[in-house]
Amino acid sequence: MRVRLGQRMQDISATSWNALAGGAGPFLRHEFLAALEASDSVARSTGWQPYHVTVHDHDELIAAMPLYVKHHSYGEYVFDWSWADAYRRYGKPYYPKLLTAIPFTPSQGSRLLVKDAQVQSKVLPLLVDTIRGYTQQGEFSSWHLLFPHPDDADGLDQTGLIRREGCQYHWHNRGYDSFDDFLAQFSSRKRKNLRKERLSINDQGLSFHRIHGTDIDQHTWDIFYRFYQNTYQIRGQHGYLTRDFFSRLASQMPENVLLIMVKHRDRYVAGALFLYDEHSLFGRYWGCEADFHNLHFETCYYQGIEFCIEKGLTLFDAGAQGEHKLRRGFEPVRTLSYHWIEDPAFRHAIADYCQQESLHVTEFIDSAETYLPFKKSLTVDDQFTK
Template sequence: MHVIVRDEDDVIVAVAPCYLKGHSRGEYVFDHAWADAYERAGGDYYPKLLVAVPFTPVSGPRLLVRDGPFAEKATQALIVGLRQLREATEASSIHVNFALPEESAVLGSAGFLPRIDCQYHWINHDFASFDDFLATLSSRKRKTIRRERRDAIGSATPGDGITIEQLTGDAITTAHWDAFYAFYQDTASRKWGRAYLTREFYDAIDRTMRDRVLLVMARRAGRYIAGAINFIGSDTLFGRHWGAIEEHPFLHFEVCYYRAIDFAIARGLKRVEAGAQGEHKLARGYVPTMTRSAHDIADPDFRRAVAAYLAQERPAVEQEIALLADETPFRHEPD
C-alpha cells in the first residue's frame, strides 16, 4: 500500500514503500513482545503498516523524496499520508525499518518513536587479499581464522573432503536452488519455527536478479550439504540466509563469513553486511554497527508504554555496541 505524493502538476515528488501486514515475520526489527502485550491488554496489534524493503534488513532510504525547493514539504506530506493510511486501514501502528539516520531524525521530529539496534558489518580498507586483511588482526586471531578455514574443508572423512563453490549469474541452476531451499527449510525449522519464504520466491530471484546473487555452496561426497545466499550491491555484499543438512566444524564461518570477505575483496566492494545477531561474528572481523527504525503508535496508552520501553532499551543497546567494539580482533596500537 505504497504512499505517493504528487505536486499540483501531478508529478510524483515523494514515495514511501508501505505494506499492510498481519504478522511480523521477515522484518528483523523485532516487535513480537509489543504485539503480545497489546493483544493481552485487549487491543489488535495487527494489521500494522510496514515501511521497508520486504525480507531485507538493510539500511537505506525509506522516504523517497525528489530533490528541490519543496523537498521538506513533500517529506512532511509523506508522513501525513502514512498516518492517513493508518487511520483508513485501522492499523495499530506504522513501522519504518532500517531508515537512514537523517530520516530517523525527521520522523522523530514528527512524533515517531526512534529505536536502535546492532548489526555486524565487515569493512574493506582497500585490502588486496584475505592475507592483507588478516595482517590487521592480532596474531592469535590470525592463527585462529587460518585454522578455522583449514578445518572447515578438512573436517570430513579423509579422502572425502568438502569443496566450496561460489556461483553467480548463469552458473546458478535449478539444482542449486533446490539444494539451497532444503538448507533454508532446515534452518527455519530449527531456529524460526516457520519458513516464510517459498520455493517460488527463489525462482523469482533467479528470473529477476541472478546476476546480483552470490551462492556459496559446500559439497561433500557428490552432493551439496550447506550453502549461503548473498546479494551483490553497488559497493556492498549483503549476506542473508544460511543452511546445512550436515554438521561440520567451522563450515558455517567459512561459507557465510570468510567466503563473503574473499568475494568482497576480489570485487572491490567496500563492506559485507552480515545482518543482526551473532556475537561470534566479532572474532571474524565483523564490527558492530548501529541500525535505526521509527515507530508511530496510534493508541496513546500503548504509545506511552512503548516509549517507556524504548527509553530503557536505547542506552542498553548503545552500551552493548560500545562494549562489543572493544572486543574486535584488530590490533590496537599503543597510545
C-alpha cells in the first residue's frame, strides 16, 4: 500500500473518491470538498490548506481521508483555543496543526473512506502512524479528527489518540405520518406552546418556498448570500464561504441541495440552506434581513422536520449547539473527536482534561434529556415506538 499526503481535491479522481464515499453523506462527496477549494473558501490564504490523504494498492484507490493544514482554529466547532493559548504561554507554537474534518461543517460522518471493512482495519493504524510521523518531525504540533461517525469509535479508540466528547441535538423520525403526529408525542402544554409559535408565523404574513438544486437562480443565490453574510456581520465577522461556493454547490450536486426562502409581502426576507441525502437532512446556513417573531425556529427547525417527514428521512441534524432545540423535540446526542498531541507534557495534560470533560458531558446529556417535551407518562421506548 502506498500512502500519499498533501493533495488537493483536483489531484484526486472524483470517480475513485466517490466510489469510496458512497453512502457517507453529501459532505464527503468529491464535489462538495472540491467546490470549497475551487471557490477559494478553503485555501492556504484562508488558513485551510488542503493536504488530503490517499492510499493505493498498486493503481487502485482503496482509502482516502480529508486532511488540512490549519493556521488557526476557526470553522471547526470543536474548540481548542485554550490549548493554543497554553502553548503560547509556554512559548511553543500550536499552529500549524493537521486537521481531519469537513470545513465549517460540524456534522458526524465517516472521516476515513475505505473500500471495505477489511481495508479499514489495515489502513487506520497505518494512517495514524504516518500522520504521527509528520508531527514527530516538528512541522506540526498536533493532529485532530473531528466528528467521526459513532460506528467508527471502536476502531479509533484503539489507536492511542485522545478521545474528546461533546453534545449536539438531533431530531429523529420515529415513523411520523405528519407534523401533528410528531406533536402528538408532546405533553399537552408543550404541544400547545409549539403550535402557538407556528401560528405566530401565519399572523405575520410570512410564506415559505422550497427551491431545489438547479432550480435556484443566480439572483436568488445573491439574495441568500446577503442573508448569510448578515448573520456574521451582526457579530462583526465575515462569512467563511465565498459567493462562488453556493453556485458550484447547486450546479455540481443539485440533488443534495434544498434552499428554503421566506417571503413577506412578495419580498424575500430570510432563507436557510440545507443539504440532504436519502437518509438525513443537514441544516447549514441561515440569515435574514428583518426581525420577525419565531422566524428562525420555523425556517430552520419546523420546516426541516416537515421535509423529513414528507420524504421519509430518519435524521435531522440542524447544526451545532442550541439548547433551545430540546423543547422542540431535538434529542441530545454525544459527539466525538480524536486528537494526537506531539508534545508529551501537553499530551498528558490534554488527555486528563478530556477525560474530566467527558464526565461533565455525560452529566449534561442526562440533565438535557429531562427537558425534552415528550409525554412523561410514557417510557422512553414508548415515546419513540409507533
